[in-house]
Amino acid sequence: MQYMLIMRETPAAAAQRNDPAQAPAYWGAWMAYVQAVHQSGTFVSGAGLELAGATLRLRDGKRQVQDGPFADAKEQLGGFFVMELQTLDAALEWAARSPAAAWGSVEVRPVMPPPPQG
């Protein structure tokens, strides 16, 4: 079974990325977590995400483009992992180990099986 762990961070936590005083501890924590995930043999895919970007909507046939993610979001998407795990319990264990658990939240969602082929 595959689970996606969706890492969200508060703006204050995410700001550590570019603060010279806090960046080493921030990235150190993430590097340690990424290494532990890889070495556990459960890693399927994943990536960290830059904070800048844009959001697009089509409304009444009209394009709406906005800078960044939702402007009023309390937490922003910082990255995700897809892991091969036996149970939701195991996925929650990995979620608890993630630095984002203390800095924001980790949402755990089972990945749908691929649609039948042919």
Place this chain on the structure above:
Amino acid sequence: MHAEDAARGAAERVARGAYGRLVAYLAYRWGDVAAAEDALADALVRALTAWPAAGVPDSPEAWLMTAAKNRLLEAARHARVRADPAVAVLFEEEAMPEAPDFPDDRLQLLFVCAHPSIDAALHTPLMLQTVLGFDAARIGEAFLVAPASMGQRLSRAKAKLREARIPFEVPGRDELAPRIDAVCAAIYAAYGRAWEDPSGRDAGSGELAGEAIYLARLLVHLAPGEPEPRGLLALMLHCEARRDARRSDEGEYVPLSAQDTARWSAPMLDEAEAQLSEAAIAHRPGRFQLEAAIQSAHAQRRLTGETPWPAIALLYRALAAVAPSIGAQVAHAAAEAECRGPDAGLALLDAVAPERVADYQPYWAVRAHLAAQAGRADAADAYRRAAGLAEDPAIRRFLQRRLDAICTE
């Protein structure tokens, strides 16, 4: 408003002190834990409506028991198929005992919760719910399980207890020791969850630790001749005595070897020692007595300033023989390293199968510590892995600092 507060306060006090006794008493006679819990929950709701107007009864326990019994009988009348009529009659005929003299059936309830036919992973959650009245969400938080899944698992376990007619009884002499072990293990699992709790001194985890100690005291009280519950109580008191010393004033992690022994709780350590001595009288050592003895040896530093590592290594060897576990193996390696140098400890760690430690944080923390002492290049990798597996941010920061230190050396 004042009467309502008083009623609520009284109901909460009774629920806190007598919940398990009431559930045990009703479930024992009714043969259905889930029905007993529902009836008691209903009685507590009724109390909140009745008591503010009529005043808190002289014996709130007896009031709740009567209300819960009536509720069970009502349910039985509505669903004759489900309830055994013979049970209902017995129930009705039985004279209402005056609280607090009604028999204490909590020992039987503990045995039922830790029955071998119930999945061992559910022993502790069942106990927390039936004896202490925790709801599924709180249990889920302690065990890192989604509340809905925990609720379903508990309901299924209770249905199984009912359908398999698992008897409410204290097992016979031959069966007693393994069944007591299962009860002890379930109580210790609750404590372990509280111990691991990230914040360490967080109100919720302190509460769960307190509940586990309460259950161990209860077990000692209910089975005073058994040594292992005393060992368990001593073990948890030793760990609990060090709770405040585990964090610096700034909230940073302090390893056992660096803890200020003045911050250990002397009354708890004294009580732990007394329980362990009492347990030893039975001359039946076991897993929990050995683990308590190891903690007791660590506590000697308070008096002598030294940790008796050779004794600790010896105790871990004995523990591995009685109750082999990955945790004991790792702790044994750490103790041997203190006696005979880091290579001796690393050799023991090398003997552990890698798949067993893929996500076992203490293994990597000890490995990193010993590899760094031995000046080995793989220490950094082990520190990073240990930090990555740590749930507690304070422990993660501690390991990160160690990693930074060896990288700049």
